[in-house]
Amino acid sequence: xxxxxxxxxxxxxxxxxxxxxxxxxxxxxxxxxxxxxxxxxxxxxxxxxxxxxxxxxxxxxxxxxxxxxxxxxxxxxxxxxxxxxxxxxxxxxxxxxxxxxxxxxxxxxxxxxxxxxxxxxxxxxxxxxxxxxxxxxxxxxxxxxxxxxxxxxxxxxxxxxxxxxxxxxxxxxxxxxxxxxxxxxxxxxxxxxxxxxxxxxxxxxxxxxxxxxxxxxxxxxxxxxxxxxxxxxxxxxxxxxxxxxxxxxxxxxxxxxxxxxxxxxxxxxxxxxxxxxxxxxxxxxxxxxxxxxxxxxxxxxxx
Amino acid sequence: xxxxxxxxxxxxxxxxxxxxxxxxxxxxxxxxxxxxxxxxxxxxxxxxxxxxxxxxxxxxxxxxxxxxxxxxxxxxxxxxxxxxxxxxxxxxxxxxxxxxxxxxxxxx
Numbered sequence: 001x002x003x004x005x006x007x008x009x010x011x012x013x014x015x016x017x018x019x020x021x022x023x024x025x026x027x028x029x030x031x032x033x034x035x036x037x038x039x040x041x042x043x044x045x046x047x048x049x050x051x052x053x054x055x056x057x058x059x060x061x062x063x064x065x066x067x068x069x070x071x072x073x074x075x076x077x078x079x080x081x082x083x084x085x086x087x088x089x090x091x092x093x094x095x096x097x098x099x100x101x102x103x104x105x106x107x108x109x110x111x112x113x114x115x116x117x118x119x120x121x122x123x124x125x126x127x128x129x130x131x132x133x134x135x136x137x138x139x140x141x142x143x144x145x146x147x148x149x150x151x152x153x154x155x156x157x158x159x160x161x162x163x164x165x166x167x168x169x170x171x172x173x174x175x176x177x178x179x180x181x182x183x184x185x186x187x188x189x190x191x192x193x194x195x196x197x198x199x200x201x202x203x204x205x206x207x208x209x210x211x212x213x214x215x216x217x218x219x220x221x222x223x224x225x226x227x228x229x230x231x232x233x234x235x236x237x238x239x240x241x242x243x244x245x246x247x248x249x250x251x252x253x254x255x256x257x258x259x260x261x262x263x264x265x266x267x268x269x270x271x272x273x274x275x276x277x278x279x280x281x282x283x284x285x286x287x288x289x290x291x292x293x294x295x296x297x298x299x300x301x302x303x
Numbered sequence: 304x305x306x307x308x309x310x311x312x313x314x315x316x317x318x319x320x321x322x323x324x325x326x327x328x329x330x331x332x333x334x335x336x337x338x339x340x341x342x343x344x345x346x347x348x349x350x351x352x353x354x355x356x357x358x359x360x361x362x363x364x365x366x367x368x369x370x371x372x373x374x375x376x377x378x379x380x381x382x383x384x385x386x387x388x389x390x391x392x393x394x395x396x397x398x399x400x401x402x403x404x405x406x407x408x409x410x411x
Contacts, residue, residue, distance in 0.1 A: 230389045
């Protein structure tokens with residue numbers, strides 16, 4: 001269920017009304033184990049490539065599955081003040097899906113519900129130390145981060161919406177997560193680093209994608225997919241509803257700093273599944289970075 | 304639902320039924336890729352069908368060819384997944400091996 005995050009960051013931003021800084025928007029693509037994001041970040045061209053994979057370690061049955069995941073990501077930006085960044089993450093995880101029994105005794109599930117993981121992440125990034133002047137080149141920082149998180153997905157909600165509104169695609173499930181990270185090793189003293197690079201924080205995040213069933217159009221009926229298709233021809237085709245709302249709220253907190261809040265809301269109109277004009281609002285702070293109230297009119301691109 | 308000789312109509316009915324165990328009330332042409340675009344989501348789906356669903360099918364005399372995440376590579380819609388389920392239904396050629404034999408170990 002990566003698409004919600006992709007949508008929220010996949011904006012090739014064409015700012016019309018901008019108050020404050022532009023943050024870290026970029027474009028996104030999801031294909032197989034790779035995500036490619038191309039976009040603008042603070043006025044510079046940014047390219048980010050992610051890859052991830054998971055292997056089952058143990059299936060206890062009853063909806064309890066232990067797996068190992070690996071994630072690698074790298075980023076390049078055209079900003080002359082920055083150098084390529086690199087990170088790799090190892091995440092053993094535990095996935096729990098709720099399985100119920102119907103009247104016929106058949107098991108039923110609506111998919112992933114609970115996803116718990118530990119995370120060991122190495123990153124090599126340029127970092128500006130506290131007290132450095134604007135003319136100083138950023139120092140090179142390598143860090144080992146450790147942490148873990150818990151994510152709950154309300155998986156039945158989008159399936160219920162898709163069925164009730166006869167949607168052409170299942171939206172992302174609403175998600176609620178909490179994650180903790182700390183620095184285990186650092187090539188630079190953490191006392192000299194900005195707060196967002198000297199992590200020891202908890203972060204809670206809530207995300208929501210909601211299609212709006214207005215001005216929907218029926219898609220071309222697919223008909224039978226072949227002789228092995230068990231459904232055959234069915235009634236009216238599903239409807240593509242181009243108007244969608246996206247919301248995200250993030251709270252970052254630790255014992256040494258005041259709690260930070262960041263809220264985002266976006267309204268997108270998908271002309272097709274690849275392009276959508278977007279109106280987006282964001283306000284708050286994350287990892288010590290303040291975002292003034294920001295209203296963007298942009299263009300969302302899915303390659 | 305008798306296994307019989309895998310009557311195509313019965314087999315399609317069973318395939319539709321088990322698809323609905325995971326995707327209830329969703330139109331067959333609805334795109335479900337958002338539910339399968341992370342590796343662990345595919346692992347969960349495979350575990351659900353190879354575990355509880357296969358066991359339920361066995362109780363009714365149907366067999367289930369083990370599903371792998373690779374079988375989901377071309378699944379975009381509920382209909383695509385139904386086709387996969389149809390192809391993975393199989394007759395039960397042999398009775399289940401009794402648990403006490405399984406517990407005896409691998410001596411041959």
